[in-house]
Amino acid sequence: MSLAGRSLVSLRDWSRSEINLVLQTAQLMAQAIGFEGQGEPQPFAPLDRIMATLFFEPSTRTRLSFEAAMLRLGGQVIGFADPQVSSAAKGESLADAVAVISGYCDLIVIRHPLMGAAKVAADYGRVPVINAGDGPHEHPTQTLTDLFALQRAKGRLEGLRVGLCGDLKYGRTVHSLAPLLARFGCQLLCIAPEPLRMPAEVMAEVEALSGQRPQETEDLRAALPELDVLYMTRVQRERFPDPAAYERVKGVYVLTPELMAHAPADLIILHPLPRVDEIDPRLDSDPRAWYFRQAHGGVPVRMALIALLLGLEPMPVKGRRYGLHVRPAPPSPQPPAPASDLPPRELLREAPPCRQPGCVTAVYENLPAQAFRQPWGELVCAYCERSLPKPA
Numbered sequence: 159m160s161l162a163g164r165s166l167v168s169l170r171d172w173s174r175s176e177i178n179l180v181l182q183t184a185q186l187m188a189q190a191i192g193f194e195g196q197g198e199p200q201p202f203a204p205l206d207r208i209m210a211t212l213f214f215e216p217s218t219r220t221r222l223s224f225e226a227a228m229l230r231l232g233g234q235v236i237g238f239a240d241p242q243v244s245s246a247a248k249g250e251s252l253a254d255a256v257a258v259i260s261g262y263c264d265l266i267v268i269r270h271p272l273m274g275a276a277k278v279a280a281d282y283g284r285v286p287v288i289n290a291g292d293g294p295h296e297h298p299t300q301t302l303t304d305l306f307a308l309q310r311a312k313g314r315l316e317g318l319r320v321g322l323c324g325d326l327k328y329g330r331t332v333h334s335l336a337p338l339l340a341r342f343g344c345q346l347l348c349i350a351p352e353p354l355r356m357p358a359e360v361m362a363e364v365e366a367l368s369g370q371r372p373q374e375t376e377d378l379r380a381a382l383p384e385l386d387v388l389y390m391t392r393v394q395r396e397r398f399p400d401p402a403a404y405e406r407v408k409g410v411y412v413l414t415p416e417l418m419a420h421a422p423a424d425l426i427i428l429h430p431l432p433r434v435d436e437i438d439p440r441l442d443s444d445p446r447a448w449y450f451r452q453a454h455g456g457v458p459v460r461m462a463l464i465a466l467l468l469g470l471e472p473m474p475v476k477g478r479r480y481g482l483h484v485r486p487a488p489p490s491p492q493p494p495a496p497a498s499d500l501p502p503r504e505l506l507r508e509a510p511p512c513r514q515p516g517c518v519t520a521v522y523e524n525l526p527a528q529a530f531r532q533p534w535g536e537l538v539c540a541y542c543e544r545s546l547p548k549p550a
């Protein structure tokens with residue numbers, strides 16, 4: 159199985175065995191960098207590869223862990239963290255930008271405020287593209303990081319009872335994570351107030367994948383005793399169209415030591431971070447608080463992902479425990495392997511244009527109109543994956 163030349167726009171396009179390959183490779187990378195006390199870090203041989211990080215939105219963890227990952231692999235990094243210094247400020251289209259930048263690098267990592275921007279980058283780029291967050295839509299590399307943390311903390315992914323809590327409407331991390339957990343046979347409980355409930359499209363997908371509609375509640379305290387994992391999220395202030403609506407829900411959940419007294423002793427708390435006020439810092443010393451360890455795992459996970467997409471595999475190098483031996487990548491991106499554990503969905507190349515606010519098609523109007531027909535019959539925009547009006 160090879161991931162060489164593939165892009166990662168959504169894990170929906172990846173099979174479980176491909177996801178497991180990334181997690182296993184991450185474990186090797188963790189050993190190689192002495193992650194969490196696994197011995198001395200072993201320097202990698204210099205690697206003649208360049209990764210471009212195009213960050214059109216703020217980021218700390220994602221960008222720095224991607225850059226740290228590439229530097230640990232021995233490669234080089236170019237990019238920007240402020241779109242005002244790129245030609246986007248001059249009105250350049252995203253498609254043109256990635257077509258050009260593809261000529262400067264071997265891999266592109268993009269974060270953008272518009273849903274579907276990563277798909278546009280993958281469609282127009284000539285090198286693999288990784289989605290590091292596209293508006294409120296998806297954040298697949300955070301999901302890989304979350305799965306890596308779950309494996310370390312719980313020793314398994316299958317069959318966990320996971321509570322997703324907070325801003326399930328705008329939080330992109332839970333939009334990527336929920337379908338994945340469903341595919342691994344986890345039981346989901348969505349904990350959110352009415353205005354922040356999980357989008358209908360994600361609920362429908364989870365139901366189709368697991369045969370079970372996630373339960374929904376507003377009551378965090380009542381949910382706690384039933385959970386193996388509590389995944390907290392920040393209320394995404396910057397995504398609210400109306401500041402007054404944010405004011406009504408901010409601070410809706412605050413996890414405190416007092417609340418955690420109702421949780422099982424082996425529950426773990428995850429959070430993609432940054433935290434605002436939803437986890438009391440007094441919990442940081444609680445052994446159930448896993449969020450900082452979770453964030454640190456982003457480096458070996460992203461090392462694994464970069465190496466696999468570049469067609470490299472970790473092989474011993476003379477005098478070192480680990481180094482990168484380059485496996486020749488195919489000359490052009492391979493067609494994605496069928497994600498055999500997922501129900502097929504049909505790509506419609508002629509479809510009603512989406513143009514919903516926040517979708518990349520609303521800003522770049524000459525993108526080809528495309529839609530997916532989900533296996534359960536729903537028509538969704540291929541960029542933002544939100545429901546399209548049914549054709550007349």
Ligand code: NCD
Binds near residue numbers: 220291300392394432
């Ligand atoms: C998340 C994001 O950017 O979506 N952060 C991250 O990448 N770890 C979560 C958030 O911003 O709340």
